[in-house]
Amino acid sequence: MSQINNSKKVAIIGGGISGISAAMELIDKDINIDIYEARNSIGGRVAGIKDKLTGDEIDNGKHLMVGAYSNFFDLLQKLGTFKHLYFQKYFNVNFISESGEFNFSNGRFGKLSQLISLMNFPGISLRDKRNSIKFINQVNRGLDATPSESAKDILNNFQISNKISEILWEPLILATMNTTPREASGKIFLNILKLAFFHSNYSGRLVFSNLQLNKLLIPFLTIFPNEHRRIFLQKSIESVNKIDDDNFIIKIKNGEEYNYNAVIFTLTPFALKKIKTNFQMPDFESFESSPIVSIYLWSEEDFLKNDFYALIGAKFQWIFKETYNSLRYALTHSAADEFAMLSKSEIIELAYQDLEKLFSKFNRNLIYQAQLIIEKKATIKLTTQTEPLRPAQKISKGIYLAGDWTSTGLPATMESAALSGKHAVGNLITDLSL
Ligand SMILES: Cc1cc2nc3c(=O)[nH]c(=O)nc-3n(C[C@H](O)[C@H](O)[C@H](O)COP(=O)(O)OP(=O)(O)OC[C@H]3O[C@@H](n4cnc5c(N)ncnc54)[C@H](O)[C@@H]3O)c2cc1C
Structure with missing residues (x-):
């Protein structure tokens, strides 16, 4: 094992965008860093899903980006995957309603x-x-x-x-x-x-990925680890206890315990609630989740003139055409509480009705596969009540917080997640004099 000057040990809990962002901010520091991720892959909510029938890998719901995502793009630059993005020349959206299209x-x-x-x-x-x-x-x-x-x-x-x-x-x-x-x-x-x-x-133009989003993050698995920096998958953290400002004990669900000088939590408030601590955490109870429903449809024929549309007077709000691997469409419905009581076939029927109403070339008989993704806890609800409660990225010396929902001045997005990771690490670097 090569010597490092500083024997400090930092734990990052969670391997989503905010955890990866925090880790990449610390990569140049002479410290030991361990990342604990509960699932068997990194990426968190930017997960990839394999469609069984077509074999296609799709996103866990279509994600929109805009040119202003400087912190997320910075992260992708570090991971070498920025080149897979393509940018509109300027913000340009086609809206479609029953009375026609407008731009x-x-x-x-x-x-x-x-x-x-x-x-x-x-x-x-x-x-x-x-x-x-x-x-x-x-x-x-x-x-x-x-x-x-x-x-x-x-x-x-x-x-x-x-x-x-x-x-x-x-x-x-x-x-x-x-x-x-x-x-x-x-x-x-x-x-x-x-x-x-x-x-x-x-800043306003929309940005799309040529690759499934999760793949933009995968290089992290090879760039980050060395003998001082480790990524542990399928290690769910159960508790974090503070001994003093410079000494914390992390307990994994399998019973193992490890000591660290600092801990960065990068989980949603809903996951954080489940972690036991012997110190005061922010008030997570006030945060409510907001669902997003996505449908992917594989079609034998292209029925969309443009790459995407905002849908007006429809149940679904957006449709995007995807052409990598095969021709398919992603429809999204945000703030989807009203879909909570519907069955899978009822939701797909609503999507078909929207498309029949808005696109004359759409033919449901040419759809050979439909994949429904219901993300009940897609993001927090960002209301007038919750916005002032979003916590800062430092809880106290040695304990830091990141995540799209923390206080960044931004909506709960990939950009907010990337920025929060940087803020958390900025605080940690000052406190630990790194
Ligand atoms: C359907 C959908 C559509 C979206 N659309 C957009 C969009 O258009 N544009 C946009 O910018 N954003 C969008 N988002 C939001 C975006 O995905 C998130 O803002 C971003 O991925 C959040 O990253 P994060 O690191 O803060 O949290 P997460 O991705 O939730 O990461 C937290 C990680 O912690 C892990 N974890 C949880 N508990 C434990 C534990 N006890 N121990 C260890 N690990 C644990 C989780 O498994 C997870 O990997 C969308 C999200 C969804 C679900």
Whole structure:
């Protein structure tokens, strides 16, 4: 075993994006690092699923990225997989409803594009368009919200009608916050608009992966480990006990116990609740989960003109075409509480009805495989109540927290997860004088 100058030992609990981000931030430090992951693979919620009939590997639900994901992209650069992403030239989304298709773009003509897009929206009154332009202008000038204002309150303040909300703002809020506009934190909604969609052409454009998302993270399994850095899969942590600020005992479910100088928890609040500790943890009870339902459909023929659409007046909110390995479509429904009581066949039937209503070329008889994925705890609900409760990445000296749901000012996304890992490690480096 080669000598390292510093004999400090750090444990990272959880091998999702936030755990991997934390680990990669520490990779240059002369310390021992162990990662404990409960499942038999890394990636957490960015898991891969093998479809039995087609043999295709699909994502655990389609994930959207935007150009503003600088921390997540930084992580992929370190893992050497950034090259598998492709970027839109500028934010450009086609919306489809029963009355036709329309486009919202944010770049072809610079900032003017937003206004041109709005002006071209069908079936929207001039008053509505004027109010939306006023709203966009105020966002561009740094509009802020109070903690108690929801996304819907903000839209109401600008007298944005339900009609334009349903067409434009709701799909955006649901896709980024997985929370209904009525409940969603207005502060985070405005942050999303400021940091991503209205910041620059680069930040707002949508980003897609040529590979299944999980594969973007897999190089971590070879880049990270050496004699001082270990990844343990299928090791679920049961308890963490503090002896003093510099000494913690971690107990694995199989009974093994190990000592560390610091611990970084990178779990969801729902998983954290199950870990026993002898020190005060943040209040996890207030966090509620929000489900996402995804359906993958394999079709013999292509029925989509564009690569993806926002679906208006439909049960599902988005459809994406995927062409790697085979032709298939991913439909998503965020904040999917209303699907909780439905059976698999009822949910698939709803998807078929949406597609029949919106795409004349869709033919359900040409669908030869359907895969339904219900993620009950896809993300936290990011409401006006929970946003102020999101904890910082340091609990006390030696105990750190990361995860998409922690306080990052961002919605609970892959970018928030990557950023939280960096923040947790920033605190740890200062405390341990690394
Ligand atoms: C269907 C779906 C769609 C989504 N869409 C988007 C999107 O469009 N855009 C976007 O940016 N984000 C999206 N997300 C959210 C994104 O996946 C998450 O923000 C991100 O993956 C969270 O990473 P994390 O590391 O914080 O948490 P996790 O990925 O949950 O990682 C936590 C890890 O800890 C492990 N663990 C749990 N308990 C223990 C224990 N006791 N001991 C050891 N290990 C343990 C878990 O197995 C897991 O691997 C979506 C999520 C889902 C489910």
